[in-house]
Each structure stands twice: as structure tokens, then as C-alpha cells.
Amino acid sequence: MTSLTNSPQKNESDSELDSLKDTVATQRALDYYLKPSVSQHTMEKKVFQVSSDVSQEEALLHASDYLRCGIASAHGAAEHLHGPQRDLLLSLAFFMESSKQLVDRAIDVQPLSAH
Template identity: 45%
Template sequence: MTFPSNDLPDMHIDTSLTSPKGSAAAQRALDYYLKPVVSEEVAEARFFDVNRNISCEEALVHASDLMRCAAAIANESANNLHGAHRDLAFSAVHMIDMAKAMVDRCLEGDKNG
């Protein structure tokens, strides 16, 4: 009976590597996987958030500007489409214009009142 030979070379294990203890990358990995979430606010982190220090009027002015830009994009898209796609794009323009009118009306009310 013939036994299979071990043709693998002797493996040399490099023990000169330093410990990952104290490594910033290791600490981030441990924190990510092992630390509990501290609060609900951290758990609900958003990609985009509104600065809490701006007034309602400033927020409405900015929202109005954003809707004006969105309406311009939707209108330009609608002009380059045909059929049902064109109708959908013009529907978006109309809804944006209505929302912008509501925001602008709120701003007028703040100035008048």
C-alpha cells in the first residue's frame, strides 16, 4: 500500500506582524460592528438635512427656488418628449407650479401680516 506524499512546502508563518490593537482601521471596524447605536437621531441619519438654524421664511424662499428649478427641468424635458411621456412630464410641471404657488403665497402672507 502506498501512502500519498505531502508535496506541500513547509509553510513559514510570519510572526513579525504587529498587533492590530491600536490601529485606527481596526478600531473603526470594531466600533461599526460592536458599538450599539447611541440614539435614534444617529440611527436616522439622513443624506440631506435642513439646517435647524434657518427661519421658516428662509426655508420657504429656498423651497420656492428649488421648485422653480425643478419646474424648468420638467418643462424642458416635456418639450423634448412625445405622447404619454410628454403628458406625464407636463403633469409634473403643473404639480411643481402649484406647490410653488402655495409656498409663494405663504411668503406673501408673512410679508403682509
Template identity: 40%
Template sequence: MKKIVPDPPVSPPQDAAQCEALSLDRAATERALDYYLHDHKPPRHVDQATYAIPDSVNLEAALAQASDLLRCAGASASEAGNGLSGHSRSLVLSCMHLVELAKAYVDKSLDGVTTH
């Protein structure tokens, strides 16, 4: 009787080293797929802040620190804008003006704080 499905080809038994190499290749493939196909970034919690301001900071100290930070941000934007031209320069300089406006409000609030 003739078989419909032929016998599989006779292959020599694989040695242990070849099996180990194949399993290492398979493991490397799975690691690569996991790395590129899955997002491995840890979830960021909303309640975690990058900077923690201690509760002991009073209003005057907080406003003074905010004023200094805004001054630095304005200076950085000004320097960055000087090296640009066109639309990019306009965007950076408009950010600088917004920072200066925010600094003016903080300074005005700082003037109104009564010192003890």
C-alpha cells in the same frame, strides 16, 4: 481476495506552485460568488438625511429657498417635456404642473410671513 473498491490511481505529488495556483483560483471563485450573491450595500439608516437644514434657518428663508427649488424643478420638467411626445410628455408635464402648484402654495405662505 478480490477488493470491492479499487485502489486510487497513483498520482505524482503536486508541486508548491500548482497548489498555490489552485488556492488562488479557489479564492477568486469565493470572491466572485460573494460579490454576486451577497448584497454589499451598507444599511441606510432612516434618520440620516441627504441634506441637513441648519436649525438657524428661519421660516421666511426656508420658504424662499423652497420656492426657488420648485422653480428650478418646474423649469427642468418643462425642458424635459419639450423633447418628449405622447404619454411620456404628458407625465412629465403633469409633474411640472404639480411643481407649479406646490410653488404657488409656498409663495402664498411666503406672502403671509411677517418680516421683522
């Protein structure tokens, strides 16, 4: 019976780790987990950002409008397609229609805000 402490270590995993040391993916992972300022800085660069003074009602109304436009776009594009691509667009339209109904319901049940 051999002792666990006396058994030789395998070098295969060490060589695999060494090959990953200087890769771009490794550096990105290290930056993400060890340098929060780097990852936060890249996350702050947004193309679309909602202003902090937008009310909940305004946000819901805009979301409903965006969903309505998305539904119209999906249906319009589906008219020119057949088969699986058409099915995919119609299923997307269905999900957007369901989401729009949820948003519209949230607008309907929202208490009136005092102006």
C-alpha cells in the same frame, strides 16, 4: 359536536412561519420594531439636512427656488418627448407650479420678522 379545545391544530401555518424565521426581511422588520436605536440610526443618515438656524422665511424662499428649478427642468425635458412620457412630465410640472404658488403665498402672508 366537538370542543374547540380538543380540535387538532393545523401545522400549515406553523411551517409557513418557520420558513420566514431566518429571512433578511424578517430580521429587518424585527430590527425596525424591536430595536429603535437601529432604525433611528439609519434614519439619521441624510444626504440633505436643513440647518436648525434656517428661518421659516428662508426655508420657504429656498423651497420656492427649488420648485422653480424643478418646473424649468420638467418643461425642458418635456420639449423632447411625445405621448405619455411628455404628459407625465407636464403633469409633474403642473403639480410643482401649484406647490410653488402655495409656498409663494405663504411667503407673502408671513408677518415681517424683526431683524
